[in-house]
Amino acid sequence: MIETKTLPTAYVTDPRAMRSSSGKTLRTDEMIINMGPQHPSTHGVLRLEIVVDGEIIVDVIPHIGYLHRCFEKHAEHMTNYQQVIPYCDRLDYCAAINDEHSYVLAVERMLKIELPERVEYIRVIMAELQRIASHLIAVGTFGIDAGAFTPFLYAFHDRELILSLFEMTCGARLLYNYFWIGGLSHDLPPQFVDKAKEFCTYFKPRIKEFNDLLTFNEIFVKRTANVGVLPKDVAINYACSGPMLRASGINWDLRRDDPYSVYHKIEWEPKIGKGEMGTVGDVWDRHIVRMREMEESVKIIEQALAALPAGNVQAAIPKRIRPDAGEIYARTETPRGELGFYIISDGSGTPYRVKGRAPAFVNLSVLPDISRGAMIADLVLIAGSVDIVLGQVDR
Amino acid sequence: MTAQEILESLKAKFGDAILDAKLEAMQPWISIAPDRMKDVAFFLRDDSFLQFDYMMCLSGVDYNDGRLGVVYHLFSMVHRHKIVLKAFCTKENPHVRSVSSVWGTANWHEREVFDMYGIIIDEHPDLRRLLMPDDWEGHPLRKDYKVPEFYNGMKVPY
Amino acid sequence: MEAFQNLGFWGTLLVTVILSALPLVFILLYALVTIYLEMKVAAHVQDRLAYMRTGWHGVLQPIADFIKLLQKEDIISVAADRRLFILAPYVVFMGTYAAYAAIPFSSIFIGANIDLGAFFIIGISSLVVVGILMAGWASNNKWSIFGAVRSAAQMVSYEIPTALAVLIAVMITGSLNLQEVTKFQAGGIQNWLIFGGPLPLLQKILIAPFTVITFLILFVASLAEVNRTPFDLPEAESELVQGFFTEYSGMRWALFYVAEYANMFLVAGVAVALFLGGWESPFGSFLSGPIWGMFWFIIKGMVLVFVQIWLRWTLPRLRVDQLMYTSWKVLTPFLFVCIIAVGLILVL
Numbered sequence: 008m009i010e011t012k013t014l015p016t017a018y019v020t021d022p023r024a025m026r027s028s029s030g031k032t033l034r035t036d037e038m039i040i041n042m043g044p045q046h047p048s049t050h051g052v053l054r055l056e057i058v059v060d061g062e063i064i065v066d067v068i069p070h071i072g073y074l075h076r077c078f079e080k081h082a083e084h085m086t087n088y089q090q091v092i093p094y095c096d097r098l099d100y101c102a103a104i105n106d107e108h109s110y111v112l113a114v115e116r117m118l119k120i121e122l123p124e125r126v127e128y129i130r131v132i133m134a135e136l137q138r139i140a141s142h143l144i145a146v147g148t149f150g151i152d153a154g155a156f157t158p159f160l161y162a163f164h165d166r167e168l169i170l171s172l173f174e175m176t177c178g179a180r181l182l183y184n185y186f187w188i189g190g191l192s193h194d195l196p197p198q199f200v201d202k203a204k205e206f207c208t209y210f211k212p213r214i215k216e217f218n219d220l221l222t223f224n225e226i227f228v229k230r231t232a233n234v235g236v237l238p239k240d241v242a243i244n245y246a247c248s249g250p251m252l253r254a255s256g257i258n259w260d261l262r263r264d265d266p267y268s269v270y271h272k273i274e275w276e277p278k279i280g281k282g283e284m285g286t287v288g289d290v291w292d293r294h295i296v297r298m299r300e301m302e303e304s305v306k307i308i309e310q311a312l313a314a315l316p317a318g319n320v321q322a323a324i325p326k327r328i329r330p331d332a333g334e335i336y337a338r339t340e341t342p343r344g345e346l347g348f349y350i351i352s353d354g355s356g357t358p359y360r361v362k363g364r365a366p367a368f369v370n371l372s373v374l375p376d377i378s379r380g381a382m383i384a385d386l387v388l389i390a391g392s393v394d395i396v397l398g399q400v401d402r
Numbered sequence: 403m404t405a406q407e408i409l410e411s412l413k414a415k416f417g418d419a420i421l422d423a424k425l426e427a428m429q430p431w432i433s434i435a436p437d438r439m440k441d442v443a444f445f446l447r448d449d450s451f452l453q454f455d456y457m458m459c460l461s462g463v464d465y466n467d468g469r470l471g472v473v474y475h476l477f478s479m480v481h482r483h484k485i486v487l488k489a490f491c492t493k494e495n496p497h498v499r500s501v502s503s504v505w506g507t508a509n510w511h512e513r514e515v516f517d518m519y520g521i522i523i524d525e526h527p528d529l530r531r532l533l534m535p536d537d538w539e540g541h542p543l544r545k546d547y548k549v550p551e552f553y554n555g556m557k558v559p560y
Numbered sequence: 561m562e563a564f565q566n567l568g569f570w571g572t573l574l575v576t577v578i579l580s581a582l583p584l585v586f587i588l589l590y591a592l593v594t595i596y597l598e599m600k601v602a603a604h605v606q607d608r609l610a611y612m613r614t615g616w617h618g619v620l621q622p623i624a625d626f627i628k629l630l631q632k633e634d635i636i637s638v639a640a641d642r643r644l645f646i647l648a649p650y651v652v653f654m655g656t657y658a659a660y661a662a663i664p665f666s667s668i669f670i671g672a673n674i675d676l677g678a679f680f681i682i683g684i685s686s687l688v689v690v691g692i693l694m695a696g697w698a699s700n701n702k703w704s705i706f707g708a709v710r711s712a713a714q715m716v717s718y719e720i721p722t723a724l725a726v727l728i729a730v731m732i733t734g735s736l737n738l739q740e741v742t743k744f745q746a747g748g749i750q751n752w753l754i755f756g757g758p759l760p761l762l763q764k765i766l767i768a769p770f771t772v773i774t775f776l777i778l779f780v781a782s783l784a785e786v787n788r789t790p791f792d793l794p795e796a797e798s799e800l801v802q803g804f805f806t807e808y809s810g811m812r813w814a815l816f817y818v819a820e821y822a823n824m825f826l827v828a829g830v831a832v833a834l835f836l837g838g839w840e841s842p843f844g845s846f847l848s849g850p851i852w853g854m855f856w857f858i859i860k861g862m863v864l865v866f867v868q869i870w871l872r873w874t875l876p877r878l879r880v881d882q883l884m885y886t887s888w889k890v891l892t893p894f895l896f897v898c899i900i901a902v903g904l905i906l907v908l
Binding site for chain 1 (some may be wrong): 428464479
Binding site (some may be wrong): 040041062149153155156157160161164187220221224226228229230278382383384385 | 597602605606607608633702703706707788790792793873875877878879881882
């Protein structure tokens with residue numbers, strides 16, 4: 008093993024020689040608490056080492072890697088590009104369709120395939136349905152972190168309806184293998200359009216009910232306003248994306264600004280945080296951005312259902328997927344942010360290198376900077392508002 | 403700005419640090435000397451015509467011919483242009499200068515590159531393994547990596 | 561009680577033990593019912609059904625839970641302080657149970673008819689704080705200590721609004737004896753202290769808003785005394801796993817749990833006795849009497865317990881500093897205003 012030059016500064020080996028990551032020697036009245044990897048509210052196997060002074064946090068050191076499953080090494084050993092798609096599903100298992108979309112987009116750009124319109128519209132519908140499902144998990148578990156146990160069950164009730172729509176289409180509820188390179192694995196069943204329209208009309212008042220119960224509740228607002236503020240320049244410097252970036256007031260959405268698929272043919276707009284209840288970029292803003300994005304997704308789905316053209320979804324699937332030697336980086340807007348795939352092809356049918364740039368991985372690295380000075384109760388909410396999925400963070 | 407213009411402004415400022423470029427690829431890339439990476443990065447971020455303030459991705463690559471590389475995908479939110487930078491190093495001397503003081507996001511990405519490829523990132527504030535356990539031996543994503551038989555007494559391949 | 565005075569030492573001892581075991585029986589039965597009630601209320605608030613399989617709609621589930629807890633392994637971590645660890649649940653339960661002595665269940669049944677009833681209850685239930693601190697410290701677990709210290713701070717601060725609210729009721733009735741306070745509210749629902757008590761009409765109309773506010777503040781402060789949401793930070797599941805009783809399992813944990821439910825009924829019972837007429841029937845003399853009295857008291861207590869459960873599953877929780885702020889800077893000043901107002905109106 009290659010020797011490292013610098014000692015790990017925050018790795019606690021000898022309790023008597025503890026140093027915090029800023030380099031100062033610890034004062035005697037600070038305590039190091041370990042949160043995780045098993046903990047009801049770290050949303051997966053994440054270990055947070057918290058240095059506290061009473062209840063105020065001095066430093067947070069996240070330790071990840073508990074769910075590392077060697078996605079990139081597997082991808083290099085697959086016999087063709089198509090076989091990597093189920094692995095992409097399992098990166099962010101709460102929003103699998105969006106993972107597939109990003110990877111498939113990258114390979115299709117390398118192959119320079121022209122997709123039928125129907126495929127693009129169905130992809131948009133599925134991606135937006137998955138976005139609603141993923142945000143429902145995010146806001147539901149966020150409510151539990153704040154102590155409100157009921158909105159979680161309301162969110163999951165609605166998520167069940169979305170999952171049954173997916174099951175109707177491709178047979179799977181959570182991990183689909185639905186987007187194939189050049190098309191889709193199954194066309195929509197005949198009753199899908201009506202059921203999806205039914206869902207959209209049913210869901211809109213449910214968002215309002217959820218907001219009345221949780222988002223505008225006085226206690227919830229007091230817990231989340233002015234907590235975990237992420238300033239604009241820090242957000243851009245740390246390459247945050249998705250609702251975290253938009254909540255800090257930056258008007259940036261990859262579906263509009265780095266366009267792909269048919270989003271440019273649909274009328275919608277990204278939702279920005281305005282600091283209505285506190286500061287711009289606080290935890291409440293991230294929550295309300297997610298709630299409003301769900302409403303926006305319903306709009307997109309309705310327009311896409313109305314404009315759905317006929318066609319053969321498997322017309323453009325190539326017999327043999329063999330891109331020319333080269334490389335590409337393509338990114339899409341997933342519910343958690345910008346998911347990018349950097350694929351290097353060496354001219355054969357096997358990928359040479361596939362790197363997944365996960366939004367939760369990047370968003371998590373900003374956690375220490377936004378939680379210094381907060382209390383432990385706030386840290387739980389801040390970590391919940393970053394909306395991490397450890398499958399994505401560790402790959 | 404086009405890739406050609408970016409290359410020219412870089413060459414004008416850094417001359418000898420720019421080793422290679424391939425502008426006709428689907429996503430044009432420029433190769434920088436690994437030890438000058440930080441200065442180039444500061445220039446790219448702070449120059450008013452370039453303003454690459456958003457680092458999309460930082461990956462390591464093993465080119466299977468004795469070379470390792472670090473690939474940087476940069477984007478400018480202001481000017482909406484992209485560029486790819488590459489820093490090549492050899493397996494015998496795998497050193498690249500850190501850009502984590504330029505873009506905060508590079509901190510964890512560089513740790514992952516060190517973990518997976520063994521490329522030592524000089525001047526990194528906290529270089530230790532990120533995804534693998536801290537006492538793991540070997541660098542998994544290298545092409546010549548052999549999975550170890552035992553780890554701490556547990557059999558690894560099953 | 562006069563009838564038992566000439567039984568001799570052993571006779572008196574036996575009678576005392578039997579009579580003091582009666583509230584214990586009540587607590588255990590009530591705990592079974594309330595566990596079931598909590599699960600069902602939680603489920604229906606959350607748009608789902610809870611236990612449906614053990615017995616009709618799950619009524620036998622609390623018994624099944626009890627049997628399961630009885631046969632669990634008794635785990636005490638090696639680094640824990642054994643004596644304090646074992647003693648803590650008993651101290652917590654004692655603090656709650658001892659206060660049941662002064663609760664007026666009916667006109668003929670009160671454990672000890674102390675003239676300082678309300679004061680005794682507030683004092684002895686502070687023993688719970690000691691027990692919680694013991695549990696948190698003895699667990700040898702940083703998260704338990706966090707929970708215990710938060711809980712101690714919370715319970716101690718919320719004693720002030722509780723005591724002040726009780727003081728207002730005492731001011732109107734003129735006695736700390738809970739039986740006297742209950743008898744003061746005889747005659748029907750219009751005589752309950754929450755609506756001003758049996759005072760002349762002008763005083764009653766002036767005083768009624770203040771007593772309503774006082775009752776609400778007493779209710780909120782008592783939520784904090786029993787560590788229920790929105791004040792359940794000491795056992796905040798999302799942060800501290802289970803707070804100060806993380807390390808407890810099996811019957812020791814069951815004892816904490818029963819103590820929490822007993823505490824819920826205790827504070828509900830105090831609020832009922834002081835403000836909602838205790839064991840007096842709301843219809844005056846219709847449906848009143850010693851046995852009816854017990855029925856009315858328990859029903860009113862259960863209504864308040866139901867409201868506590870309902871609030872738990874609806875509201876998010878407050879943070880520690882917001883909790884302290886609420887107690888010291890919101891509830892206490894309001895109560896001072898109420899005390900002055902009530903005092904002035906009574907004197908007029």
